[in-house]
Amino acid sequence: MQQRYVGSSGLRVSRLGLGTMTWGKDTDEHEARDQLIAFCEAGGTLIDTAAGYTDGRSEEQIGALLGDVCSRDDVVLATKAGIWRRGQERQVDTSRRALLGGLDTSLRRLGVDHVDLWQVHIWSDDVPLEETLSALDTAVASGRATYVGISNYSGWQTAQAATWQRAAGDRATLVSTQVEYSLVNRDVEREVVPASNALGLGLLPWSPLGRGVLTGKYRTGIPGDSRAASPVFSSFVERYLDERSRGIVEAVIRAAEGLDWTPLEVALAWVRDRPGVSAPIVGARTAAHLKGALGVEDKELPPEIREALDDVSEPA
Numbered sequence: 001m002q003q004r005y006v007g008s009s010g011l012r013v014s015r016l017g018l019g020t021m022t023w024g025k026d027t028d029e030h031e032a033r034d035q036l037i038a039f040c041e042a043g044g045t046l047i048d049t050a051a052g053y054t055d056g057r058s059e060e061q062i063g064a065l066l067g068d069v070c071s072r073d074d075v076v077l078a079t080k081a082g083i084w085r086r087g088q089e090r091q092v093d094t095s096r097r098a099l100l101g102g103l104d105t106s107l108r109r110l111g112v113d114h115v116d117l118w119q120v121h122i123w124s125d126d127v128p129l130e131e132t133l134s135a136l137d138t139a140v141a142s143g144r145a146t147y148v149g150i151s152n153y154s155g156w157q158t159a160q161a162a163t164w165q166r167a168a169g170d171r172a173t174l175v176s177t178q179v180e181y182s183l184v185n186r187d188v189e190r191e192v193v194p195a196s197n198a199l200g201l202g203l204l205p206w207s208p209l210g211r212g213v214l215t216g217k218y219r220t221g222i223p224g225d226s227r228a229a230s231p232v233f234s235s236f237v238e239r240y241l242d243e244r245s246r247g248i249v250e251a252v253i254r255a256a257e258g259l260d261w262t263p264l265e266v267a268l269a270w271v272r273d274r275p276g277v278s279a280p281i282v283g284a285r286t287a288a289h290l291k292g293a294l295g296v297e298d299k300e301l302p303p304e305i306r307e308a309l310d311d312v313s314e315p316a
Helices: 029-041 053-065 096-110 129-141 155-166 192-199 234-238 243-259 263-272 287-298 303-312
Strands: 003-005 012-014 017-019 046-048 076-081 083-086 089-092 115-120 145-151 174-180 202-206 281-283
Touching: 012 076, 017 029, 029 053, 029 287, 053 096, 076 096, 096 115, 096 129, 115 129, 115 174, 129 145, 129 155, 145 155, 155 174, 155 192, 174 192, 192 202, 202 281, 243 263, 243 303, 263 287, 263 303
Parallel strands: 017 046, 017 281, 046 076, 076 115, 115 145, 145 174, 174 202
Antiparallel strands: 003 012, 083 089
16 A cells, blocks of 8 residues: 655655544454454555544554554554543543543553554643643653644644644644545535645545445435444434435446446545545444455546546535
């Protein structure tokens, strides 16, 4: 798999990342092992998780597999802090205390002494930005994180955070921002993408398949084994089951038929090669689904197909 630098940093990652949001819940330990084997055998290196994924079980599963399935030195391990769940309740805390405590907990779960990329999972108005960012400085200075980034920040928040970190030479420079980005959600192109490109941050798109909608599996209904049928994830998918999204899905399917690709490959190739993108984060419930995504590595959209998809998915 091809490797790319993350933004203007020296961090290199595979141009597809492995997302593990469902590990420990919808993806059991056997499927997780099969996914990690398939990903590493394909040359993938970027593994993305978070302290808040499945109450920490995602990190625990990765920790149990590292060193067995693949060498720690062969992967780029990324995690996040700032969001936790207490049962069904989501809690946000981006204070220095919570972030650094969360990082230490993540390291214990993962069974490592450092992560390659540590990200603030979400913006919070409750904590001064300089306090939040000071935790990133401490993590790098102490060797617990090699690179740092942000996630789910708006355009002005991205610019403010990156500029603050560059204001003094002894601060840890932000290298990445992880945001939702796909053919059915191009909102980040208005402000986040220009800000990131100007400030040297690499884009790590999450849900590059439009929460699964762009695979075409919801074209005629909701499959019983899909996320939309899950009580946990149904609301996560519903926003892209509207008329506009259906039109985009039909265009993706027509493009796939003409190229003899799958709709998944068309949608994933589109976002993978957008300006500023380092690596889309692909989450899959099963190893079979992941292998379908890994097949995009040797594919590149023809310019005329890309332009047609740009037109049909143009944000309002």
